[in-house]
Amino acid sequence: MASEFQRRKVAGVFEAMDADRNGFLEESDFEALTQRWVGIRGWQPGTEDHERMRAIMMGWWSAISTMSDADHDDKVSLDELMTVVDQLPAMDDAVYATAEAMFDAIDENGDDRIAAAEHQQVVYAWKGSADGAEEVFPKLDLNGDGHLSRDEFRELWSGFWRGDDPASPSQWMFGPYQTS
Template identity: 85%
Template sequence: MASEFQRQKVAGVFHAMDADGNGYLEESDFETLTARWVGIRGWEPGTEDHDRMRAIMMGWWSAVASLSDADHDDKVSLDELMTVVDKLPEIDDAVYATAEAMFDAVDQNGDDRIALAEHQQVVQAWKGSADGVADVFGKLDLNGDGHLTREEFRELWAGFWIGDDPKSPSQWVFGPY
């Protein structure tokens, strides 16, 4: 069972992603998050970058819905999501696959690393604000080279969803809460 710390950090992400604030994650929330993100980057509908981002985000919605929507009402409550969080250590391959897709989405220029500005964009899209991201980026940059490598991001992403250590840098992958 998820600890109170795990529930708190996942709840922070859940509420940020609940774009309409109705207490559920729905397909429309992921459409809104996609629109925010491509808007920040200036990608127009029909462009390759726009379509790739939409595919990644809607793929994430499909995974969340298929794993979490226990009552099949096309919406996911925090409690439903937490039942999946409890199971994530057993399906860590799915967590790492999601990390790979999200890395590709965040890495705007395709240089196989995430710079602070790229990380700020994604947090801005998810939360509506990038406040504090610059303050925590150094904690995420595990080797101190000024960017996140694919491996660093994979470990941080997995650590956020699976981990239970409040002192782990992974707690900051979605920015401060």
């Protein structure tokens, strides 16, 4: 069972993804997330980048709804999502596949690394604000080279979704949030 710390950090991401603030994740929330992200980058509908981002976000919705929507009402509550979070320690393939897809979405210029500015974009897309993202990026940059490699990102992503250590750098994947 997820700890209170895990619930708080996942709840922060959940709230950011819940675009209409109705207390549930729905397909329309992932459409809104897609629109925020492509809007930041200026990608127009029909372009390769726009369609790739939409496929990644809608694929994530499909996975979350399939695994979490216990009552099949096309809505996922925080409690339903937490049942999946409880299962993530035994789901290496799924966690790492999601990390790969998200890395590709964040790596705007395709140089196989995530710069601080790219990380700020994703924090803004998720939360509507990049406040504090500059301060947390150095915590994420495990080797201090100014970028997140694919391997660094994968471990940070996994640590966020499966970890329970408030001191771990992975807790800052989605930028600063209230931890108490």
